[in-house]
Amino acid sequence: MGITDMQEAFYYRECAAAHENSPLGLHYAMFLPTINKQATPEQKKKWLPLAENYKMIGTYAQTELGHGTFIRGLETTATYDPKTKEFILDSPTLTSKKYWPGCLGKTSNHCVVMAQLYTQGKSHGPHMFMVQIRSMEDHSVLPGIEVGVIGNKFGYGTNDNGFLSFDKLRIPRENMLMRYSQVGRIPRENMLMRYSQVSRIPRENMLMRYSQVHEDGTYVKPQNAKLAYGSMVLIRSSIVSDAARGLAQACVISIRYSAVRRQTEAYPGGEEPQILDYQTQQYRLFPLLASAYSLQLAGKYVFNTYLEVNDQIEKGNLESMPELHALSAGLKAFSTYEASAGIEVCRICCGGHGYSQASGLPKIYVDVVPGCTYEGENTVMMLQTARYLMKCYSRAKQGQKLPGFVQYIGQNLNKKSCMSEEVALGCLVMAYEHRAARLVEAAAMRMQSLIQGGKKQHEAWNGSSVQLFWAAKAHCHLFCVKNFVDAIQAKSLSSKTVTVMKSVCQLYGVHGILENLGEFMQDGFFSGEQVGYLQRKMLALFENIRPNAVALVDAFDYPDMVLGSCLGRYDGQVYQALYDYAKSAPMNQTEIHSTYYKHLKPLINPETTSDAMQFAKL
Ligand SMILES: CCCCCCCCCC/C=C\CCCC(=O)SCCNC(=O)CCNC(=O)[C@H](O)C(C)(C)COP(=O)(O)OP(=O)(O)OC[C@H]1O[C@@H](n2cnc3c(N)ncnc32)[C@H](O)[C@@H]1OP(=O)(O)O
Numbered sequence: 001m002g003i004t005d006m007q008e009a010f011y012y013r014e015c016a017a018a019h020e021n022s023p024l025g026l027h028y029a030m031f032l033p034t035i036n037k038q039a040t041p042e043q044k045k046k047w048l049p050l051a052e053n054y055k056m057i058g059t060y061a062q063t064e065l066g067h068g069t070f071i072r073g074l075e076t077t078a079t080y081d082p083k084t085k086e087f088i089l090d091s092p093t094l095t096s097k098k099y100w101p102g103c104l105g106k107t108s109n110h111c112v113v114m115a116q117l118y119t120q121g122k123s124h125g126p127h128m129f130m131v132q133i134r135s136m137e138d139h140s141v142l143p144g145i146e147v148g149v150i151g152n153k154f155g156y157g158t159n160d161n162g163f164l165s166f167d168k169l170r171i172p173r174e175n176m177l178m179r180y181s182q183v184g185r186i187p188r189e190n191m192l193m194r195y196s197q198v199s200r201i202p203r204e205n206m207l208m209r210y211s212q213v214h215e216d217g218t219y220v221k222p223q224n225a226k227l228a229y230g231s232m233v234l235i236r237s238s239i240v241s242d243a244a245r246g247l248a249q250a251c252v253i254s255i256r257y258s259a260v261r262r263q264t265e266a267y268p269g270g271e272e273p274q275i276l277d278y279q280t281q282q283y284r285l286f287p288l289l290a291s292a293y294s295l296q297l298a299g300k301y302v303f304n305t306y307l308e309v310n311d312q313i314e315k316g317n318l319e320s321m322p323e324l325h326a327l328s329a330g331l332k333a334f335s336t337y338e339a340s341a342g343i344e345v346c347r348i349c350c351g352g353h354g355y356s357q358a359s360g361l362p363k364i365y366v367d368v369v370p371g372c373t374y375e376g377e378n379t380v381m382m383l384q385t386a387r388y389l390m391k392c393y394s395r396a397k398q399g400q401k402l403p404g405f406v407q408y409i410g411q412n413l414n415k416k417s418c419m420s421e422e423v424a425l426g427c428l429v430m431a432y433e434h435r436a437a438r439l440v441e442a443a444a445m446r447m448q449s450l451i452q453g454g455k456k457q458h459e460a461w462n463g464s465s466v467q468l469f470w471a472a473k474a475h476c477h478l479f480c481v482k483n484f485v486d487a488i489q490a491k492s493l494s495s496k497t498v499t500v501m502k503s504v505c506q507l508y509g510v511h512g513i514l515e516n517l518g519e520f521m522q523d524g525f526f527s528g529e530q531v532g533y534l535q536r537k538m539l540a541l542f543e544n545i546r547p548n549a550v551a552l553v554d555a556f557d558y559p560d561m562v563l564g565s566c567l568g569r570y571d572g573q574v575y576q577a578l579y580d581y582a583k584s585a586p587m588n589q590t591e592i593h594s595t596y597y598k599h600l601k602p603l604i605n606p607e608t609t610s611d612a613m614q615f616a617k618l
């Protein structure tokens with residue numbers, strides 16, 4: 001394709017069969033990036049040409065029957081044998097079998113496997129290994145390997161998520177993914193020595209930027225063990241845009257359909273209005289439209305942040321890893337929660353036709369909703385962000401300066417909202433900052449009181465985890481609101497566009513407060529009168545956005561073939577499209593379905609059952 005941007009390439013491949021989850025999805029999304037980010041130059045030279053030309057087709061095999069979230073609890077082992085200079089991969093228990101990796105069951109002939117590394121009798125934690133599982137000649141399964149599909153799932157029907165286990169499979173030492181290696185004189189481009197030790201080793205022993213196993217089994221650990229988690233951070237940073245895309249497409253379908261669909265007399269004898277003119281339809285759809293715009297902006301921000309931080313990591317500077325992890329983990333969770341719930345509302349807003357595959361909405365839903373689980377279960381991800389927020393809170397209390405997007409933490413909480421009838425964007429941001437700061441402090445106070453009451457750290461953590469979750473969610477929500485406001489205020493948009501987009505941004509902020517009012521009012525930050533301002537503003541914004549609603553979804557510019565929807569067609573010919581869709585249904589290709597003779601005819605006309613039996617033998 002010649003497209004270099006990973007996300008753009010992903011989107012255009014998607015266009016070929018939108019929301020069908022290509023059986024090569026993991027090859028592109030995780031196998032290739034893992035080789036790119038975790039392999040040494042020599043390993044990349046060996047594997048990338050094969051992987052980029054589909055000789056090696058791979059996936060990312062980490063999750064096991066017994067563990068998905070807790071990576072350090074994974075049971076697959078990779079034990080180094082210095083005599084043969086090999087790793088022995090083994091699945092020692094039933095629960096250690098790899099289970100869930102996409103494209104694993106029947107498609108891939110290789111995978112990068114996350115396994116517990118053992119050398120010289122010691123465990124060194126999870127590391128990545130390149131493993132061939134099928135012959136590149138005839139695709140037969142290689143000895144020492146059991147692999148297959150896991151069966152039907154909630155969705156993802158076109159992806160052969162699989163299981164995989166090893167029976168003391170030996171792989172060459174060089175198959176441990178090693179990044180950057182130094183032999184003797186250190187090539188300038190490999191000046192990574194801040195993160196691993198220099199030692200003269202035979203050329204064929206690729207030392208790792210992140211970790212190394214010498215030929216005798218000596219293990220040299222990396223500066224940060226979480227560097228091995230890098231592929232997950234990449235995908236989390238990409239999922240935000242993917243979730244935004246799913247929500248935006250659902251908004252296109254449901255808002256276009258709501259402009260076509262007419263239902264119920266507006267008054268006795270009157271014309272049936274477009275359902276988009278019902279305030280309740282606007283109340284459900286317009287905030288989702290605003291959320292789609294907000295998440296698209298957040299997705300751009302987090303992916304660009306990933307690229308910047310990853311660039312620093314490649315140069316040996318790991319300082320921003322914690323921020324990137326907290327941002328990508330939290331926004332991945334926030335965006336997939338918002339998008340999944342929003343797509344379902346879009347489906348419901350389309351009535352019966354929304355429940356048809358012809359609407360395109362079920363496919364979008366089952367494509368986006370697993371994003372709440374994969375690449376880090378959402379609650380766990382929110383708690384990872386909360387862990388970072390707690391560290392920021394204690395640093396703030398010690399008077400330390402905090403990075404940009406957490407500077408609100410530790411602020412004075414005695415102030416009141418500046419909200420007026422105008423509902424200024426700045427007052428919206430202040431409200432979200434106050435809410436997040438208050439929830440972060442409340443969670444920290446809860447932890448402190450539990451510890452002071454004698455609880456151990458882990459007991460205090462679990463005993464505060466609901467409040468920690470609330471704090472992380474409020475933090476992510478603040479990020480999305482502030483990022484949207486910054487984009488509006490920074491953009492050199494035409495005055496008309498700014499006016500329209502400012503209304504969309506205002507609606508995003510106002511609706512988010514009204515839907516989480518308790519968290520904004522608990523400490524009296526808002527008065528009842530100010531809540532009234534917000535309620536009236538929301539209804540006014542519906543009227544303000546209504547004339548541009550279809551234009552705002554058209555602006556996403558998704559072609560009909562990507563939407564795959566009879567309801568969301570650009571030409572609005574919904575009913576003809578639905579009728580054509582019905583007529584083309586396979587069951588309509590014969591007037592009487594074959595099952596009539598076998599199952600119905602004996603009931604309806606038992607006397608002629610013998611004919612039926614004749615037919616059934618055909
Ligand atoms: C190319 C474009 C593509 C577009 C893509 C869109 C759609 C993609 C479709 C793909 C389809 C399917 C893909 C699905 C693939 C998968 O699901 S792969 C498997 C994913 N599995 C997970 O994500 C597991 C989640 N669990 C974890 O990440 C870790 O277990 C967890 C972080 C929860 C805990 O790790 P621990 O090792 O136990 O660490 P802790 O003790 O909790 O923390 C210790 C410190 O480490 C810090 N940390 C943790 N992770 C990271 C990280 N990734 N980066 C940096 N730092 C990290 C943590 O903050 C602690 O720091 P502190 O001590 O607080 O300072």
Ligand SMILES: Cc1cc2nc3c(=O)[nH]c(=O)nc-3n(C[C@H](O)[C@H](O)[C@H](O)COP(=O)(O)OP(=O)(O)OC[C@H]3O[C@@H](n4cnc5c(N)ncnc54)[C@H](O)[C@@H]3O)c2cc1C
Pocket residue numbers: 026059060061062063066067068069070099100101102156161370373374375376377378379380383
């Ligand atoms: C469609 C799909 C595709 C996938 N593709 C891949 C793939 O290609 N490769 C791969 O390796 N994996 C893949 N996975 C697996 C996925 O990464 C895991 O399912 C995910 O990481 C969640 O882990 P789990 O299933 O063990 O859930 P669990 O961790 O068992 O979660 C169950 C519940 O326990 C809670 N919980 C767990 N730990 C904690 C905690 N510390 N604190 C609070 N609550 C907790 C969770 O919040 C959740 O509510 C895929 C999954 C799906 C659904």
